[in-house]
Amino acid sequence: MTKTKHPIYLDYQATTPLDPRVLDTMMPYFTEKFGNPHATNHRFGWEAEAGVQLAREQVANLIGAGSEEIIFTSGATESNNIALKGLAYSLYPDKNHIITAMTEHSCVLESCKSLERSGFKVTYLPVDADGLIRLDELTDAITAKTALVSIMTLNNEIGVLQDVKAIGEICAASQVAFHTDAAQAIGKIPLDMANLNIDLMSISSHKIYGPKGMGALYIRNNPAIWPLALFDGGGQERGLRSGTLSPALCVGLGTACKISGQDMGKDSDHITMLSEKLTSLIMGKLTGVHLNGSKEKRYPGNLNFFFEGVKADSLFRELRNIALSTGSACATEKPEPSHVLSAIGLNKKQIECSIRIGIGRMTTIVEIDQAADQIITSILKIRASL
Numbered sequence: 001m002t003k004t005k006h007p008i009y010l011d012y013q014a015t016t017p018l019d020p021r022v023l024d025t026m027m028p029y030f031t032e033k034f035g036n037p038h039a040t041n042h043r044f045g046w047e048a049e050a051g052v053q054l055a056r057e058q059v060a061n062l063i064g065a066g067s068e069e070i071i072f073t074s075g076a077t078e079s080n081n082i083a084l085k086g087l088a089y090s091l092y093p094d095k096n097h098i099i100t101a102m103t104e105h106s107c108v109l110e111s112c113k114s115l116e117r118s119g120f121k122v123t124y125l126p127v128d129a130d131g132l133i134r135l136d137e138l139t140d141a142i143t144a145k146t147a148l149v150s151i152m153t154l155n156n157e158i159g160v161l162q163d164v165k166a167i168g169e170i171c172a173a174s175q176v177a178f179h180t181d182a183a184q185a186i187g188k189i190p191l192d193m194a195n196l197n198i199d200l201m202s203i204s205s206h207k208i209y210g211p212k213g214m215g216a217l218y219i220r221n222n223p224a225i226w227p228l229a230l231f232d233g234g235g236q237e238r239g240l241r242s243g244t245l246s247p248a249l250c251v252g253l254g255t256a257c258k259i260s261g262q263d264m265g266k267d268s269d270h271i272t273m274l275s276e277k278l279t280s281l282i283m284g285k286l287t288g289v290h291l292n293g294s295k296e297k298r299y300p301g302n303l304n305f306f307f308e309g310v311k312a313d314s315l316f317r318e319l320r321n322i323a324l325s326t327g328s329a330c331a332t333e334k335p336e337p338s339h340v341l342s343a344i345g346l347n348k349k350q351i352e353c354s355i356r357i358g359i360g361r362m363t364t365i366v367e368i369d370q371a372a373d374q375i376i377t378s379i380l381k382i383r384a385s386l
Contacts, residue, residue, distance in 0.1 A: 007321050007322065007323060008321060008322045008323065008367045008370060008371050009323045009362075009363075010322060010323055010324055010357050010358055010359065010363070010367075010371060011323045011324060011325050011356075011358050012301060012302075012358030012359060012360035012363075013156050013157075013159075013184060013207075013301075013302055013325070013356060013358040014325055014358065015206045015207070015212065016206060016207060016208065016209045016210075016360055016361070016362075017209065017360075017362055018209060018210070018211060018252075019209035019210075019255075019256065019259060019361070021255065021259055022209060022210055022211070022252050022255045022256050022259070023252075025251050025252070025255040026211065026248045026249075026251055026252045026255070027248075029048065029051055029246075029247040029248035029251055030248050033047050033048060033051065033247065034048070035047055035048035035049075035247075036048060036244060037049040037051070037052045037244075037245050037247050037250075038234070038236060038244060038245070048247040051247045051250065051251045052072075052245055052247050052250045052251070053067070054251070054254060055072075055250040055251050055252075055253060055254025055255070056070045056072070056250070056254070057254070058254035058255065058257045058258045059203065059216050059253060059254055059257045060218075061257070061258070061261065062186065062187065062191075062257040062258070062260060062261045063186070063191050063192065063193050063201070063218060064191075064192035064193045064194045064195075065193045065218055066221060068221065068238075069193075069218055069219055069220060069221050070216050070217075070218060071216060071217045071218075071219060071237045071238065071240050071241055072214070072215075072216050072237060072241065072245055072250055072253075073214075073215045073216060073217055073241055074213055074214065074215060075204050075205070075206070075212075075213060075214060075215035076105075076107070076181060076183035076202045076203065076204035076207075076215050077107040077215075078215065078217075078241075079181075079202035079203065079204075079215050079216065079217035080105070080107045080108050080111060080150075080179075080181055080202050081107065081111050081230065082217055082227055082230055082240065082241065083148075083150070083179045083200040083202060083217060083219075083227060084098065084108065084111040084112065084115065084148065084150055084179065085111055085114065085115060085227075085228075085230060086227025086228045086229065086230055086240070087147065087148050087177060087179070087200065087225060087226075087227040087228075088115050088120060088147050088148060089227075089228045090226065090227055090228045091147040091148075092119075092120070092147070094145075095145050095146060095147035096119065096120050096121060096145055096147065097120065097121045097122075097123070097143055097145040097146040097147060098112055098115060098120055098121070098122045098123070098146070098147060098148050098149075098150065099122075099123045099125065099138065099141050099142065099146060099148070099149045099150070100112055100122065100123070100124060100125065100149070100150045100151065101124065101125045101126075101127060101133050101151050101152070101162075102124045102125065102126055102127060102339065102343040103127050103131060103152075103155055103157075103158075103339070103340045103343045103344075104150065104151075104152055104181065105152060105156060105181055105183070106339075108150055108152070108181055109124075109339075112124075112150075121145075123141045125137055125138060125141065125151075126343065127343050127344060128344075129344050129345050130160060130293060130294035130297065130344070131155060131158050131160040131292075131293040131294055131340070131343070131344050132160060132162060132163075132294060132297065133151060133162060133167075135163070135166055135167070135170065138151075138167065138170055139170055139174075142170070142171075142174045142176055146174070146176045147176070147177065148176065148177045148178075148179055149167065149170075149171050149176055149177070149178050149179070150178075150179040150180070150181070151164070151167050151178075151180060152180060152181040152182070152183075152184075153180045153181065153182040153184070153185040153189075153191070153201075154182070154184040154185035154188070154189070154299050154302075155184070155293070155302075155340065156183070156184050156302075156327075157302075157304060157327045157338060157340040157341070157356060158292050158293035158298075158302065158304045158340055158341070158344070158356075159184075159293060159298045159299045159300075159301070159302025159303065159304065160293040160294045160297055160298050161185075161189070161294075161297045161298060161299060162180075163297075164180055164196060164198065165195075165196055165197075167180075168196050168197030168198050169197055171197060171199075172197040177199040177200065177225045178197060178198055178199050178200075179198075179199060179200040179201070179202070180198055180200075180201050180202070181201075181202045182201045182202060182203060183202055183203065183204035183207050183215075184207060184299070184302070185299070186203050186204070186207070186208055186257075186260070187207075187208035187256070187257060187260030187261070187264065188208075188260075188264070188267070188268070188299060188301070189264075189299065190264070193218065193220070198218070198220070199219070199220045199222065199225045200217060200218060200219050200220070200225065200227075201217070201218040202215065202216075202217055202218075203215050203216040203217070203218065203253075205249070205252060205253040205256060208256045208257065208260050209256050209259070209260070209360075209361060210252045210253045210255070210256030210257075211248075211249050211252040211253070213246075213249060214246070214249040214250065214252060214253045215253070216253065217241075219240075226240075227240065229241070229242070263361070267361050270361070270363075271300055271301040271359050271360065271361070271363070272300045274359050274363055274365065274368050275300035275301060275303060275359055276300070277365070277368055277369075277372075278303065278357065278359070278368050278371070278372055279291070279303065281368075281369075281372035281373075281376070282305070282372055282375060282376060285376045286307070286376055286379055286380070287308075288307065288308030288309065289305055289306070289307055289308070290305065290306040290308075291303065291304070291305060291306075292304040292305065292306055292341060292344065292346070292354060293344065300359070301358060301359045301360060302356065302357075302358060302359075303356070303357040303358075303359070304341075304354060304355070304356045304357075305354065305355055305357065306346065306350050306353055306354045307353050307354075307355070307379055308353065309353065309382075309383055309386060310353055310379050310382050310383060311352050311353055312326045312352060312353060312354060312355045313352075314382050315355060315375075315378055315379065315382065316355075318374075318378035318381065318382065319374055319375065319378055321374070322371050322374060322375075324355050324356065324357055325355070325356045325358075326338065326354065326355060326356065327340065327341070327354075327356055337351040337352070338351055338354070341354055357371075
């Protein structure tokens with residue numbers, strides 16, 4: 001087997017490498033195109049503003065939206081906070097009820113807890129063993145006081161895909177705004193706002209081979225769902241997100257969206273092939289292996305395995321040359337077991353024996369072969385020592 005000469009990166013849900021094509025478009029905005037995009041009385045500002053506007057259009061094109069519906073932010077965490085808190089506060093006190101799922105990203109759950117402390121009521125929908133909400137339970141949870149439903153598109157820990165089309169239809173029928181955290185889904189699966197009843201959608205740049213510290217919030221062009229601004233300043237981004245934009249970061253996100261739209265089919269075929277290969281190798285050589293979450297309604301680049309009798313920390317010590325994870329990189333400071341794996345019914349010991357493997361655009365067949373070999377060898381070694 002040909003071996004790689006570098007560590008193998010299989011943690012694509014935590015972050016992705018910057019695509020060199022993205023970097024190429026960003027570089028001029030660090031040097032000669034350094035103007036403030038909000039300084040509109042000279043050429044330097046116009047040049048920067050033009051780069052930002054093109055980026056806005058590229059983000060919008062990826063999801064079938066209008067450029068005026070894209071608000072630039074620092075990332076999905078800020079987008080989620082603006083969507084949940086901003087919209088909730090804008091509709092209060094007439095509406096004071098939020099619906100979300102127990103398996104949401106921590107920034108959504110923490111935003112909901114913050115709203116609860118401010119007097120809002122929050123319903124946390126359970127999920128089944130596949131990690132999916134039950135649509136009838138969502139329907140039953142909606143009341144006349146419901147301001148917002150927030151359900152993520154693609155789960156960051158177990159890779160399952162919620163039926164956002166059906167969820168949007170339920171919300172639209174009840175005249176309730178629907179927000180989805182699509183940080184893990186954007187650029188990986190087709191999302192067309194013209195065919196989906198999504199009112200607000202959070203986007204992250206560094207999950208699609210763009211720069212860190214950059215994101216966006218899609219807000220459907222509807223005055224009834226315009227959030228309140230969470231902080232004050234110069235009124236940039238239609239008054240919703242004050243602060244000077246970084247043209248370089250905006251351009252990076254825009255280019256990443258453009259490339260993802262162009263390469264989505266190729267990326268999907270590549271990642272699916274590698275995912276099936278890795279799964280086949282591991283399942284073919286090991287017993288006591290379980291894939292966490294739905295086997296059908298999932299994104300193939302996110303594999304979360306439970307290896308019976310093998311704690312993740314023991315496996316990581318054996319696999320120092322392979323980047324893997326146990327779940328959300330945004331919650332690594334918290335010692336508690338994964339709330340997502342708990343929600344789908346795993347006990348503490350099973351959670352301790354689960355790892356997430358992320359496959360992406362830059363992953364190679366050689367890396368998958370080598371990773372599978374090392375994972376299998378290490379698990380057999382650990383089990384033999386028990």
